[in-house]
Amino acid sequence: MLPELSAILDLLEGGFGRLKILVVGDLMLDRYIFGEVDRISPEAPVPVLRHARRYERAGGAANVAMNLAGLGCQTYLAGFWGDDGEKNELAAILKQGGVDTLGVVSGTLPTISKTRIVGRVQQLLRLDIESQEDRPEVENERLLERVVGLVGKMSAVILSDYAKGALTPGLCEAVIRAAKAAGVPVFVDPKTPDFSKYSGATTVCPNLKELSLATGVPAHKTDELIAASKNLLTEHDLSFLTVTMSEKGITVVEPGGSYHSPARAREVFDVSGAGDTVIATLAAGVAGGLTVRTAVELANLAAGIVVAKVGTVPVARHELIAALTPSSRTAAGDKVVDLERVTKRVAEWRAAGDTIVFTNGCFDLLHVGHITLLEDCRRFGSKLILGLNTDASVSRLKGPSRPIVGERERARVMSALAAVDAVVLFDEDTPLELIRALKPNVLVKGGDYSVETVVGHEDVIASGGRVEIVPTVEGFSTTNIVRKMAEGTKQNEMVEVLR
Numbered sequence: 208m209l210p211e212l213s214a215i216l217d218l219l220e221g222g223f224g225r226l227k228i229l230v231v232g233d234l235m236l237d238r239y240i241f242g243e244v245d246r247i248s249p250e251a252p253v254p255v256l257r258h259a260r261r262y263e264r265a266g267g268a269a270n271v272a273m274n275l276a277g278l279g280c281q282t283y284l285a286g287f288w289g290d291d292g293e294k295n296e297l298a299a300i301l302k303q304g305g306v307d308t309l310g311v312v313s314g315t316l317p318t319i320s321k322t323r324i325v326g327r328v329q330q331l332l333r334l335d336i337e338s339q340e341d342r343p344e345v346e347n348e349r350l351l352e353r354v355v356g357l358v359g360k361m362s363a364v365i366l367s368d369y370a371k372g373a374l375t376p377g378l379c380e381a382v383i384r385a386a387k388a389a390g391v392p393v394f395v396d397p398k399t400p401d402f403s404k405y406s407g408a409t410t411v412c413p414n415l416k417e418l419s420l421a422t423g424v425p426a427h428k429t430d431e432l433i434a435a436s437k438n439l440l441t442e443h444d445l446s447f448l449t450v451t452m453s454e455k456g457i458t459v460v461e462p463g464g465s466y467h468s469p470a471r472a473r474e475v476f477d478v479s480g481a482g483d484t485v486i487a488t489l490a491a492g493v494a495g496g497l498t499v500r501t502a503v504e505l506a507n508l509a510a511g512i513v514v515a516k517v518g519t520v521p522v523a524r525h526e527l528i529a530a531l532t533p534s535s536r537t538a539a540g541d542k543v544v545d546l547e548r549v550t551k552r553v554a555e556w557r558a559a560g561d562t563i564v565f566t567n568g569c570f571d572l573l574h575v576g577h578i579t580l581l582e583d584c585r586r587f588g589s590k591l592i593l594g595l596n597t598d599a600s601v602s603r604l605k606g607p608s609r610p611i612v613g614e615r616e617r618a619r620v621m622s623a624l625a626a627v628d629a630v631v632l633f634d635e636d637t638p639l640e641l642i643r644a645l646k647p648n649v650l651v652k653g654g655d656y657s658v659e660t661v662v663g664h665e666d667v668i669a670s671g672g673r674v675e676i677v678p679t680v681e682g683f684s685t686t687n688i689v690r691k692m693a694e695g696t697k698q699n700e701m702v703e704v705l706r
Contacts, residue, residue: 209508211501212531213541218495219524219531220551223279226494229357230275230487231382232268232367232374232396234286234311236297236320237519239264244326256326264519265300266321267483268367271396272306273521274487274509275365283361285310285354286373287346293318293336304521310353314346319371342372351378358382359389363494365486366405370398383407394490396482397421402443409493411439412449412486429455436460447499451485457507459499466500468507481510484522525555532628542622542629546644549592549631553645556628562588565647567638569596570617571610576679580653581626583677587649590628593621594638603636637662648672654679 209215242256265273268286275282284306288294290313297318301308316338324332350373358364364386368374383405386393392409400420405411419426422435429452436448440462448460456470488509492502508530509522532541532552544552553563566584570577570593585591595618601610610617614632622630633641642650642663650667651674658664658674667674 209501209504209531211497214497215492215501215505215531216528216541216552218492218497219279219528220548220555221279222495223491223524224281226362226491227281227283227360228275228363228365228490228494229283229285229310229354229361230268230272230365230367231285231310231354231378232271232365233319233369233371234269234284234288234297234373235266235369235371236293236300236318237264237266237270238262238320238322239325240322241325241327244331254326254331256324256331263296263300265297265304265306265521266519267319267369267371268365268373269297269301269306270483270519270521271365271367271487272301273304274484275491276305277521277523278488278491278527279524280491281307283307283310283357285312285350285357287312287314287316287342287350289314289317291318293320310350310357312346312350312353314342316340316342337371347375347378351381354378355381355385358385358391361386361389361391363490364391364393365490366393366395366408367483367486368396368398374404376404379404380406392490392493394486394493396486402439402445405445406443407445408443409446410449410489411443411445412451412482412489414451414482415453418448418450433458433460433465437462437465449485449489449503451482451510457485457503457510459503461499468500468503470507470511481514483519484509484513488522523558525558528552528555529559529561540619540622542627543618544629544631546631546641549629550644552629553590553592553647556590561590562649563645563647564588564591564649564651565594565638565642565645566591566651566653567594567596567633567641568653569601569605569610570621571601571605571612573620576653578624580651580677580679581624583653584649584651585626587651587675591626592629592631592645592647593627594641595621595630595632597632597634600634600636639663639666642666646670646672649675651675651677653677 240261242259244254244256246255248255272282272284317336319337322334323330366374383393395405395408395411397411397413397417402411402421415426418436424432424435450458454470456468458465458467485506488506489502492505512526513520513522564584564587598610598614618630621627639662643666650663652661656676661674664674
């Protein structure tokens with residue numbers, strides 16, 4: 208389980224929306240053309256691809272921005288694109304993703320694009336479109352003016368350097384200087400062995416090859432490489448280094464030492480864009496108040512999600528929430544949520560493809576009948592939400608002597624059960640308003656009910672869901688337990704009298 212899980216979930220469930228993060232760097236359009244290869248061309252000894260489908264993705268710094276937007280951050284992008292069809296395609300992708308492109312300068316050079324020709328899962332060819340000409344200085348000055356004007360309004364800045372010309376030494380120096388003056392952290396993804404270009408940044412995030420070039424230590428000598436990298440901290444006034452090590456995970460190098468976060472990928476399919484995901488998640492986490500160690504763990508988890516996908520695909524917060532909140536791993540306290548948070552959590556679960564199940568009750572003095580009901584509920588879907596009556600609600604329904612256990616204690620006990628994914632208290636006599644807000648896929652009620660007598664059945668069915676009735680376990684109820692306790696007390700009192 209990740210440290211600071213509650214803080215992470217707070218960020219994913221709305222907290223990231225308070226952050227403004229600027230990405231400056233080389234924008235690209237990634238295009239993928241897929242098809243089948245079953246013959247060789249008679250014109251030349253080359254495979255013939257029969258086109259099946261194609262799609263476009265934001266690449267380079269634009270992919271970093273899409274990852275931030277996927278986390279829910281207010282995302283701003285600065286860089287260059289041309290006046291061409293690739294620019295229009297990239298602009299449409301960014302607009303749909305919610306990325307603000309007012310910092311992007313339209314230049315005279317073409318929009319950088321990479322077209323990958325793929326036969327089934329094997330890449331056959333990559334076609335790159337980019338100019339080798341120097342960009343006019345007036346365009347560099349225009350970008351510098353726009354970026355420096357934005358830095359002081361941000362929660363963090365990311366310099367995404369793909370060595371395509373957008374991040375000149377002068378621009379990097381100006382951005383880092385302005386960020387330091389405003390107390391804004393700067394995160395750098397480098398593509399040059401000379402880190403002096405990034406001096407004064409909060410962190411630089413090289414991969415093993417890039418760090419090897421910067422230190423002169425062979426990449427396969429990991430221990431020597433990490434030890435040598437500590438010199439870069441003092442040489443370039445960095446707070447820490449974040450070293451991405453592919454399938455080995457991420458190592459953070461600080462003045463006082465280093466620590467390693469193992470990779471979390473279940474299956475590696477395509478590493479394209481994983482570094483973009485790491486730096487975006489790391490920057491958002493630190494800007495959101497997480498410790499560096501926790502932000503790195505979250506970034507590692509995010510990278511593990513994207514490498515299991517084909518092509519350059521940003522992470523989405525619902526994927527992180529789903530990965531962080533399986534019942535068996537989520538701390539009980541993190542499952543007790545209010546209506547606002549449970550609504551957001553349900554939206555993320557639903558986006559991840561989960562089936563949402565809802566049931567409700569007082570659950571005063573937990574017994575085997577309750578456990579059986581909850582286990583039955585969980586069979587109907589992948590996420591179970593428990594609506595729990597508050598103390599006032601229980602008293603109105605059961606009488607002034609109830610509940611025996613207070614609402615906070617009841618919520619804590621119920622949240623500790625593996626079958627339960629979220630517990631939310633409601634003060635009304637029925638959970639109707641809660642059901643209407645959550646719109647569960649399955650509404651479950653235990654006992655001698657018909658579908659028509661279950662509160663909320665009309666709303667659930669109208670929204671495409673269903674109602675399930677499960678039988679209660681005979682002989683088990685809180686009322687029976689209370690009665691037996693009372694009878695036992697009376698017997699003890701009788702014995703005392705006879706004595």
